[in-house]
Amino acid sequence: MMLALVGATHRTVPLALRERLAFTAEQAADALARFRDRFPGREGVLLSTCNRVEFYAAGEAEVAAPPVEELLSFLAECRGLEAAALAPVLSREHDEAVVRHLFSVAAGLDSMVLGEPQILSQVKQAWTIAQDNRTAGPLTAGMFQAALRTAKRVATETALGRERVSIPSVAVAEFASSVFERFDDKRILLIGAGKMAAETLRYLRAAGGRDVVIVNRTASRADDLAARLGAKPASFDELERELAAADLVVSTTGSSEPVVSLDLFDRAEAHREGRPLVVLDLAVPRDFDPRVGERPGVWLSCVDDLAEACDANRRSRQRELPRALAIVDEETSRFMGDMHHRSTAPVIEQLRAGWSETGEAELERLFRRLPHLDDRDRDEIRQSFDRYAAKMLHPPLASLRSESHAGPPHGLLDALKRLFNLKD
Amino acid sequence: MHRMAAFLSGISIVCFAASYGVALACEASRLVFRSGVRGAVMVFFAAAGLVAHTLFLGWRAAASGTLPLSSPFDWYLLAAWVLAVAYLWLALANPKTPIGLFLLPVILGLVGAATVASREPFLHDAASLFWGRVHGAFHLVWSVSVVLGAIAGSMWLLQAWRLTVKSSSAGGLRLPSLERLEHVTSRTPAIAAWAATAGFASGLILNAVNHRRGLMETVPWTDPVVMRMGLVVAWLIVASQWAAMARRRPGGGRVMAWLSLASLVVMAGSIAWGLAGTTRHGRPAESPLGVADAEVVR
Numbered sequence: 001m002m003l004a005l006v007g008a009t010h011r012t013v014p015l016a017l018r019e020r021l022a023f024t025a026e027q028a029a030d031a032l033a034r035f036r037d038r039f040p041g042r043e044g045v046l047l048s049t050c051n052r053v054e055f056y057a058a059g060e061a062e063v064a065a066p067p068v069e070e071l072l073s074f075l076a077e078c079r080g081l082e083a084a085a086l087a088p089v090l091s092r093e094h095d096e097a098v099v100r101h102l103f104s105v106a107a108g109l110d111s112m113v114l115g116e117p118q119i120l121s122q123v124k125q126a127w128t129i130a131q132d133n134r135t136a137g138p139l140t141a142g143m144f145q146a147a148l149r150t151a152k153r154v155a156t157e158t159a160l161g162r163e164r165v166s167i168p169s170v171a172v173a174e175f176a177s178s179v180f181e182r183f184d185d186k187r188i189l190l191i192g193a194g195k196m197a198a199e200t201l202r203y204l205r206a207a208g209g210r211d212v213v214i215v216n217r218t219a220s221r222a223d224d225l226a227a228r229l230g231a232k233p234a235s236f237d238e239l240e241r242e243l244a245a246a247d248l249v250v251s252t253t254g255s256s257e258p259v260v261s262l263d264l265f266d267r268a269e270a271h272r273e274g275r276p277l278v279v280l281d282l283a284v285p286r287d288f289d290p291r292v293g294e295r296p297g298v299w300l301s302c303v304d305d306l307a308e309a310c311d312a313n314r315r316s317r318q319r320e321l322p323r324a325l326a327i328v329d330e331e332t333s334r335f336m337g338d339m340h341h342r343s344t345a346p347v348i349e350q351l352r353a354g355w356s357e358t359g360e361a362e363l364e365r366l367f368r369r370l371p372h373l374d375d376r377d378r379d380e381i382r383q384s385f386d387r388y389a390a391k392m393l394h395p396p397l398a399s400l401r402s403e404s405h406a407g408p409p410h411g412l413l414d415a416l417k418r419l420f421n422l423k424d
Numbered sequence: 425m426h427r428m429a430a431f432l433s434g435i436s437i438v439c440f441a442a443s444y445g446v447a448l449a450c451e452a453s454r455l456v457f458r459s460g461v462r463g464a465v466m467v468f469f470a471a472a473g474l475v476a477h478t479l480f481l482g483w484r485a486a487a488s489g490t491l492p493l494s495s496p497f498d499w500y501l502l503a504a505w506v507l508a509v510a511y512l513w514l515a516l517a518n519p520k521t522p523i524g525l526f527l528l529p530v531i532l533g534l535v536g537a538a539t540v541a542s543r544e545p546f547l548h549d550a551a552s553l554f555w556g557r558v559h560g561a562f563h564l565v566w567s568v569s570v571v572l573g574a575i576a577g578s579m580w581l582l583q584a585w586r587l588t589v590k591s592s593s594a595g596g597l598r599l600p601s602l603e604r605l606e607h608v609t610s611r612t613p614a615i616a617a618w619a620a621t622a623g624f625a626s627g628l629i630l631n632a633v634n635h636r637r638g639l640m641e642t643v644p645w646t647d648p649v650v651m652r653m654g655l656v657v658a659w660l661i662v663a664s665q666w667a668a669m670a671r672r673r674p675g676g677g678r679v680m681a682w683l684s685l686a687s688l689v690v691m692a693g694s695i696a697w698g699l700a701g702t703t704r705h706g707r708p709a710e711s712p713l714g715v716a717d718a719e720v721v722r
Binding site for chain 2: 272
């Protein structure tokens with residue numbers, strides 16, 4: 001066994017247990033140091049996020065990867081848990097399944113929100129921590145580099161991570177950005193001071209929004225949120241004036257009646273000088289009279305519109321899943337083929353050395369019998385011998401490479417050893 | 425030197441039209457599948473087409489010793505070249521926007537129009553050459569402005585429709601924001617109106633110069649080319665004023681988008697009229713009347 005994996009993910013392990021299993025960066029470094037001492041010569045990478053804790057181990061030849069049960073005990077020990085309690089819920093994988101799993105994880109196919117991109121930076125961070133703690137090696141290096149390549153391919157060749165799936169992100173990145181090119185010169189008005197308002201403002205800030213005014217019935221809450229988010233509070237009585245000045249309105253109050261009636265909007269509209277207005281009405285019940293959206297130059301989206309867009313984006317991601325999985329399969333086969341071929345290196349080395357040795361001996365004998373040859377002639381003859389050896393070795397080596405794609409080429413290796421009398 | 429000349433003279437319209445066609449196919453494939461290399465392939469073919477296009481026009485200019493504005497054929501190809509430069513620049517600056525889906529068909533249309541347009545050069549002497557170039561250049565500016573405005577207007581309407589039906593994406597197309605598109609549709613009517621007026625005025629001067637020197641007969645006010653250009657200029661002035669007023673009113677973006685499209689329709693109508701009518705425009709004094717050439721806006 002060259003590769004092993006023990007892990008807990010959001011699919012199989014409840015949050016309470018995942019929390020107990022989770023590692024901080026310092027704890028991960030400490031665990032890797034312990035791994036190095038406990039399993040010398042083996043490679044190990046620990047990936048710990050809020051949705052998963054996974055330990056990847058690798059080893060070659062006589063220092064094979066640790067058995068998964070030992071790895072499980074090690075993980076439990078690191079977190080001060082009973083291995084017996086973890087055994088029923090932790091997943092265990094070997095060799096090809098480990099590679100396939102890591103590639104899926106890096107590409108966001110195993111994430112809670114399909115295709116989310118943050119996991120890729122977490123995978124990179126896990127690899128960096130392993131490098132810093134000297135538990136990374138050639139096998140894990142190849143596997144993690146291939147995982148990053150797979151994630152990049154999935155991101156560029158499919159639309160999996162393209163569409164956003166949360167209401168505030170869709171509201172800002174798809175609707176508001178479809179109307180406005182930039183937000184740094186726009187007046188943003190938040191009506192309400194709830195969590196949704198704060199979350200939407202976070203996306204608006206990321207998109208460049210600077211000039212933000214918060215209006216709330218309870219002035220103290222508007223003041224608090226404004227202070228927290230670097231915005232300006234305004235009195236609820238100034239709503240009409242603020243509406244006239246705003247380019248983008250995010251409304252999230254808990255009011256049971258519309259906060260912005262058609263009359264109120266029409267009065268504000270008279271002072272807007274025809275500027276377009278984007279309204280993201282994220283409140284339930286709605287804060288804006290729906291007829292406001294029929295006014296020219298007003299782009300009104302309510303929570304249902306945005307939820308529909310989110311659902312459509314989720315479905316779009318699901319539709320892309322088969323293509324993404326095909327890429328993962330392709331990259332897994334490629335990596336496994338390379339890894340199996342890598343295991344044939346000692347035999348290839350012996351084969352080449354044997355031919356080279358025999359060739360050298362023959363050349364020496366020939367040069368002794370033909371002493372009149374000058375250096376140029378000798379070089380010519382030597383090059384001919386080398387070319388001959390390379391051509392003769394090409395078919396068996398090509399067969400070995402080709403056979404490696406289907407799995408470890410044990411049969412072919414045995415045949416070569418017997419035919420050419422190679423020692424283990 | 426001889427080899428280079430042979431190479432340049434061997435470049436045909438098919439070379440760059442085919443390259444633009446491949447770039448358009450790549451743009452269209454955005455609707456079907458995603459690809460990591462498509463952008464590079466698209467830009468490569470568009471750039472290759474533009475290089476061939478430039479060499480073709482350069483070779484014609486060198487062979488005739490004048491600017492590539494000396495015949496309707498050259499004029500169409502130059503207009504297509506300007507739009508191709510605009511396309512390449514926009515494609516590089518906005519790789520995710522399928523601008524080619526809107527621009528490349530127009531470019532190919534102009535190249536196609538060139539193949540049926542007259543290659544016979546307009547008559548000129550030293551004085552009329554200057555006014556002829558001014559006349560042709562202004563017509564090039566307003567025509568390109570109208571085309572770019574109409575493309576921005578159609579994208580505005582598509583984007584507005586997408587927002588109205590609350591669709592998060594229009595068949596995989598990432599369109600520019602309404603604000604950016606309005607930036608174009610609010611400016612192109614004024615540019616087109618000024619350039620068309622200047623082109624019309626320089627045409628009158630050119631007509632007078634040619635007539636005084638006996639190079640051409642006077643083109644009467646009732647000539648189809650003069651009439652249709654007069655109407656086009658009048659429309660573009662009205663459209664630019666209309667757009668300026670709409671800009672400060674609610675829903676002005678939609679008005680400007682429709683005005684941009686209407687200007688394209690007026691231009692297309694003018695082309696059709698030019699193809700159907702008879703004209704003395706650009707004809708030598710001895711030339712018999714009757715057959716309309718395919719020259720349109722010059």
